[in-house]
Amino acid sequence: MFKTPFKTPLKPPRIPGKKRRPSLVAYTTFILAALYLPLVALSVLSFRGGPTLFHWYVRAFSDPQLLQSLWNSIFIGVGSTIISTVLGTMAALGLRRPRFPGRVAFESLINLPLVLPEIVMGLSLLVWFSFLKMTLGLFSVILAHTTFSVSYVTLIILARIKGMDPLLEEAASDLGATPWRAFWTVTFPLLLPAVISGALLSFTLSFDDFLITFFTSGVGSDTLPIRIYSMMRFGVTPEMNAISFSVIFFTLLTVVMVFRLRRE
Amino acid sequence: MEPTAFTKQQKTPAFIFPSLGWFIFFLIIPLGIVVAFSLMHKGAYGQIEYRLDLGNFARVFEPIYxxxxxxxxxxAAFTAxxxxxxxxxxxxxxxRSGDMLKKLILALVIVPFWTNFVIRIYALKLVLGENGLINQLLRELHLIAAPLQLTDNLIGVGIGMIYNYLPFMVLPLFVALDKLDFTLLDAAYDLGASRVQxxxxxxxxxxxPGIVTGSIFVFIPAFGEFVIPDLMGGSQSMYVGTLITETFLKSRDWPFGSAMSTLLVLMAMVSFVIVLSRASRDPAAREMRGKRAEAGPVHV
Incomplete structure (x- = not known):
């Protein structure tokens, strides 16, 4: 008899891929349920306890302070989205050139807002704005939000550019199109889904942001997250449930749109 | 690749100048000022005196701080x-799941993290609060007489942190495990390895690599976290994020606040350099950089 390295030579064969332990499945279901439980609870509570189903929604959307903060959020979101989409698209187009002086430095600069502690970004802007003697308000928040949104827009569009055939635009110029025309008729339509999903992401990021807004907003420029934050310290009201769930609902709608665009 | 009309040019493209200017004006200069302030002296009335003072960094190491x-x-260690x-x-x-299920679970993990951070914590508070879902359920089942105190204390902070940071850990782990060749496990099994082995x-x-990346992605932002302890922990305990915020907004000691912020940035940068330098060798970490952008709002 030769020596076998097997401790137990007669184990049943394992079928790869076929093994999904029920305990693991149950665990995963539990974790996912726990992740969603608060959101579900919020949605249920936002419809309950009033004389009509949408009672708290009507109440929430007629609260002038809540409404004001909602408008502030939308205004800031739109403002920072426009600036960051333009800047980010241009930056991504610039980065098509594979090598140029300062490329590595510029790329690190783009990644910096992703790794910088958010609190530091917020307070450094606060320090800078007060150094410039700028009044804090909607405008300062737009500037702050744009600073982090540009990075995300650039990275999303860049990912799309990397998957694109650079020869297409060249083919257009070979066929006699001016560079300007080649860009607008060939490259830009191909980039458009990425530009839109970058813009939607930028709006979502701005709409969601708490910490940077906390540092850079002034009196009367409360955004919705700031408003909810300060209301939370005085307790919970059904109107807050309603407005919170509306926000979640619209965010999810945006996310679905972004994912759809990404798939194309 | 053959040099083409587009790749031949070596000049810095003009298209990057607007965002470059923006980053210099709204990112580099503000950070530079914070670093400069951290080295300056705070005057008797909270104003900043422009003379060198290294004491701000020394103060971070005083016992209370x-x-x-x-x-x-x-x-942060507990959370990670x-x-x-x-x-x-x-x-x-x-x-180990099929393609469809993989994508589904991935989406399910990422989606809550796109929804507003403050609202998510608010919703969590609805579930955990004194009259929240959990306490109501336990009372219905007659398991408890008095409501459990799950918010405004350390338990609340812990649950809030885990709830918020879990996706940051799932993503890098998934990226690492997804690349793994599971037939190696079968090989180990065939060679007689026990389950533990x-x-x-x-x-x-x-x-x-996934474990390291995930731990850093959770640890660093958790270390500077300010909102979750503030909303879930009641008003009892102080964390670094709370301390920095209060130093800036309440006591207005900008040099000291700047010193703490500078240290926080250094810590984050060193950690991410570790992750990125691994990225050159490790494909999982490299992919994670893309995933971070894709994942959306990250609260570092």
């Missing part, structure tokens, strides 16, 4: 550790 730093380190334990089985199941000698070393 050191205690805060230590508390934050503990919280618990998230690792909770996320690993989930990431493992994802990696398979886990410790095959799975763990091979998924180590």
């Amino acid at each position: 050191l205690k805060t730093v230590f508390r934050s380190l503990l919280l 550790g618990t998230c690792l334990v909770l996320a690993y089985p989930l990431a493992y199941l994802m990696a 398979m886990a410790l000698k095959v799975l763990l070393p091979l998924s180590l």
Whole structure:
């Protein structure tokens, strides 16, 4: 008899891929349920306890302070989205050139807002704005939000550019199109889904942001997250449930749109 | 690639100048000012005197502040550790699932993290509060007489941190495990390895890059976290994020606040350099950089 390295030579064969332990499945279901439980609870509570189903929604959307903060959020979101989409698209187009002086430095600069502690970004802007003697308000928040949104827009569009055939635009110029025309008729339509999903992401990021807004907003420029934050310290009201769930609902709608665009 | 009309040009493209200018004006200069302030002296009335003072950094190491730093380190370590334990089985199941299920679970993990951060914490508070879902359920089942105190204390902070940071751990773990060749486990099995041996000698070393990346992605933002302890912890304890915020907004000691911020940035940068330098060797970490952008709002 030769020596076998097997401790137990007669184990049943394992079928790869076929093994999904029920305990693991149950665990995963539990974790996912726990992740969603608060959101579900919020949605249920936002419809309950009033004389009509949408009672708290009507109440929430007629609260002038809540409404004001909602408008502030939308205004800031739109403002920072426009600036960051333009800047980010241009930056991504610039980065098509594979090598140029300062490329590595510029790329690190783009990644910096992703790794910088958010609190530091917020307070450094606060320090800078007060150094410039700028009044804090909607405008300062737009500037702050744009600073982090540009990075995300650039990275999303860049990912799309990397998957694109650079020869297409060249083919257009070979066929006699001016560079300007080649860009607008060939490259830009191909980039458009990425530009839109970058813009939607930028709006979502701005709409969601708490910490940077906390540092850079002034009196009367409360955004919705700031408003909810300060209301939370005085307790919970059904109107807050309603407005919170509306926000979640619209965010999810945006996310679905972004994912759809990404798939194309 | 053959040099083409587009790749030949070596000049810095003019298209990057607007965003470059923006980053210099709204990112580099503000950070430079914070670093400069951290080296300056605070006057008697809270104004900044433009003379060198290294005492701000020394003050961080005074016992009261050191205690805060230590508390934050503990919280960050607890969050990273618990998230690792909770996320690993989930990431493992994802990696071993079929394409459809994989994508579904991935989407389900990422989606809540797109929804507003403050609202998410608010919703969590609805569930955990004195009259929240959990307490109501336990009372209905007659398991408890008095409501459990799950918010405005350390338990609340812990649950809030885990709830918020779990996806940061799931993503890198999944990316690492998804790349893993699971036939290696079968090989180990065929060679007579026990289940524990398979886990410790095959799975763990091979998924180590994901574990390191995930732990850093949770630890660093958790260390500077300010909103969750503030909303879930009541008004009792101080963390680094709370301390920095209060130093800036309440006591207006900008040089000291700047010194703490500078240290926080240094810590984050060093950690991410570790992750990125691994990225040149490790494809999982490289992919994670893309995933971070894709994942959306990250609260670092």
